[in-house]
Amino acid sequence: MRLFHSFAALLFGAFASLAHAAQPATVRLDYAHSGNALADSYAIERVVIEPLPWPGSAARNLDDTNRGQNRVEVVDPKTGDVLYSRGFSTVFGEWRTTEEAGRISRSFSESVRFPQFAQPVRVRILKRDERNQFSVAWSIDVDPNAPDVVKRQPPAAAKPIPIQVSGPSPDKVDLLILGDGYTQTEMKKFEQDARRLSAHLFSVSPFKERAEDFNVWAMAVPTGQSGISRPSTGVHHPSALGTRYDIFGSERYVLTLDNRALRDIAQHAPYEFIEILVNNETYGGGGIFGQFSTAAAGNDWADYLFVHEFGHHFAGLADEYYTSPVAYAAASGRMEPWEPNVTALRDPAKLKWQRHVTAGTPLPTPWPKADYEAASRAYQKKRAALREANRPESEMSALFREDLKQTNALFDRQPHRHAVGAFEGANYEASGYYRPAMQCLMFDRSNAFCPVCRDGVTDIIDLYAGSVRQ
Structure with missing residues (x-):
């Protein structure tokens, strides 16, 4: 096992060196997304040049899957050409469907990441309108060479562990498994949990057939106490990621609302997707398309939780159940969902x-x-x-x-x-x-x-690691 870790570390170093030489830098735009059920607004927080180069391929910069409640477009401000795009959803987007959003306003931190281009760019955040089409909600010019751009940051609080390295990051899907609620003495347990659950992911089709299209990394910042916060039972455990149960009043919904902390930790590993393992036995998890997913690693149903929640985060799959209580308010209309696995069946x-x-x-x-x-x-x-x-x-x-x-x-x-x-x-x-x-x-x-969900997953694998589309 020690020999494997040494080899894996060398392999990680080799790929990182190769990527540094050939890949553009990773730019991250952190911004505040505020509002309520009726209106929202955006404000820039900062622009960051992350420590690691861009993990993706320039040949796959444009997203044609039509997924997500939102979409980021990076454009050339002189020509209007779209240089990079990705669909995504947000925690704010879920919160604004809750009863609370009808009474008060809140602000959530969000981020979009993209490769650095030779010239300053315009970043546009789009959202779906009443026709289910994307329209621009916010636009801001970003110059990665501006003096207020953050280019140097504190050293990493944890080092990534290579779980599965299939090839250079630009040719693969990079999945980062983060741990929360693991103490220093439980770091080995975290690694075992990450290996066990990622192995299960690749036993489920279509991940099984496409396992070689993925790199998997794991990283955890130790906590002082074992497990994460569960406020409904009086348990409050501080942690670097701030993951907790009881999100939006749902006892089984597990998310972090601290996007800044999440991104500052994750930036020290190659990643395009994140699943957070929480060191708890209580059933729970969550998933936001294009943001992250969570799963209680110690639960008897951890295998299911890992894959189900990753289905939300990775492929934008909708929940198909309807008899369990949820935090969201019922929709007033029946707009055709953008998710690939549910329909209003209008025709x-x-x-x-x-x-x-x-x-x-x-x-x-x-x-x-x-x-x-x-x-x-x-x-x-x-x-x-x-x-x-x-x-x-x-x-x-x-x-x-x-x-x-x-x-x-x-x-x-x-x-x-x-x-x-x-x-x-x-x-x-x-x-x-x-x-x-x-x-x-x-x-x-x-x-x-089901076959339709398998197609939905395959579309995203192809977007990141499939044959380059002409």
Whole structure:
């Protein structure tokens, strides 16, 4: 094992040296995004030149996947040519759908990263409008050579561990696994958790077939206490990342709201995507497209949590479940979602995953919706009671296993069990939104993505590590 670590360290150094010689610098624009449910605004915080070079390929600078609630475009201010673009979503975008956003305003720190170009650039932040099209929400000129640009920073608080190195960063997807809630004496445990969960990710299709398109790094800044904060139970553990449970009032929702801390730590490793492992047994996680995802590494369902939440962050996959309580307010309309795996089904003849639908499959597609919802109501009541009584996590895990067993038994009797169609109930709504399959990793705690979600993941892998598009 010691020999492997030495070899991996040398390999990391070799790739880093190669990248430094050939790649442009990484520019990061940190800004404040403020507002409420009705209006929002932007203000620059700082421009940073990160310590490591740009991890991506110049041949894949433009994003054509049409994902995300927002989009960043870096343009030449003289010609208007788009030099770089990526879709993304934000924590602010989720918060503004909560009840609180109807009463008060808040400010969230956000960042966009892009390769440095030879000339000053204009950075545009776009957001989807009422037509579901992107329009410019904010624009600012950025000169990486300006005197107020941060070019030197304190040394890294932790060093990256190479988990899987498949090749030079520009040709691969770089995934960074960060740890939070791990003490100094638990650093070995963090590395084991990172290796175990990344190995599981690459056992799930289509990550399994595309494993060699990924580099995986791991890094953790030690904390003084084991585990992260869970305010609903009176647990407050400070940490470098500030990750915690109870985000937006949801006991299982785990995020960090400290974007500045996240970026300042992550910048010391090659990365395009981040998953944060929290050193807790309590079920929980979260995922924001193009930002980061989280998972409780010590939970019995950690494998599922890691992949499900990474599906949100990596591919912009929507939640297909709708019977669990969530922090978001119900949508007032039924705009066609941008996410690839849910639809409002306004025109069945133009279903966005039509190529997967076998001729003769009815749209909408019948499934035992009433029976499922009755069973789910009983299950949710038990789940709430266990949390209210603060019962051992093993009892919650047992309930999850029983729920999945009952769902499988119910679905296994259905004629469209393995069909791709349009099954009503998705995107946190019982009616008006449809998912592609009766069951999928984005619907419940089953262990496989449906064909449509697999396509959604593959599109993003191709964007970062696929054949260069002409």
